[in-house]
Amino acid sequence: MEELGVSPVVIVAMDASTQSIRNQMAALLPRLRRFALSLTGNRADADDLVQDTIERGLRSLHLWQQGTRLDSWMFRIAQNLWIDQVRARRVRAVVAHDPDAAEKVAVDGARDAEARLTFADTVKALQELPEDQRVVVGLVLVDGMSYREAADVLNVPMGTITSRLARARTALAARVFGDAGASL
């Protein structure tokens, strides 16, 4: 049948749109890695998360609504995967409870007075935020999204972004400026 004569051309058409999507995803890699680093706190876990995000995104591309922003969708996948991981890990952590953990937190608290944080300190301060706040900080302060864009990624009202961000920043400002400058 004639279809055989056409198929090489059809494949060309198909490959072009696939290639275009791959190019767009490659262009998102730097932003996704930076966002993942703000969530996980270390490079290796961040790159694992980005790899999972890319694989999930390409394999479930039919769920992406064409005409909507690919970056918002990919950031949403990244944060969903990360939240899932954190929850799974928390179950394991309860089983393997570390009796020294409370003491470590107390020692870290004493260092809070340092006015200027190193990058490692910044990352660590982020790690101490609840997950929902950490995600908003990653989107708005680290990636530079507007509140509207962050709300679209997380599929929540803008008011939720505003309040989570305010809570997170009060805690972070306490780290950077000491308690006096943290709140009104």
Next chain:
Amino acid sequence: MTLTEEQLIAYADGEVSGDDRRAIESELKTRPDLRLFVERQRALRQHFASDFAPSADEDIPDRLLRAVAETPVSARWHWRQRFEAWTEILGGRRFVLRTAMPAGAALALGLAIGVFVTPQGSFRLDNGTMLAQGRLSTALDRQLASAQRTADPVRVGISFKSKDGRYCRTFTQSALAGVACRETKGWAIAALAAAPAESGPYRMAAAMPETVRRTVEDMIAGDPLDAAAEARARDAGWRAR
């Protein structure tokens, strides 16, 4: 006026506008404590932005590039793309088909609609060679890249002589871009690709899909025709010597 931390932080982030913004600014004039709070929130934002900025410039590990290049794309998305491009272009109008047909059947149907049934489509098959017809064929015959109107349904990009001595031209028509070469029977399609969604009718040759661009690079002998050579080739009926 009582300002909350939320309002001041949103203000510091540039997220407040209009009357709200003016109200906050007038309040700040008399409240150094609030000004200090806003400044610190700005400094905090700056701190995060600059701390994380370098991590976006680092080299991307190979395994991530491989994931982007090699992870199989959703089969359902694949077929939908393929099907939509063909029904839209070949039929000369937009079809919306929602179907539970197996993908192979859907493709066969798309081809049937586009190639064999719809008389005003832009392509036909001739012994396994795909030829331009109708509007596309006319445009490739007559239209000069230098004298196109933005309203033209077909846009011609560059014209060139191929290594095997034919005249070839790139074109776009709605969501398809391609290369066609003049043969005795008409314009034979050498490559066809779905044009990226953001392109629209004003796309330039430089924005050609990768597949089309690579085909041109493989085929072209020398440089593309300039406007004068393009006009001469057209007047000679695109017959290469």
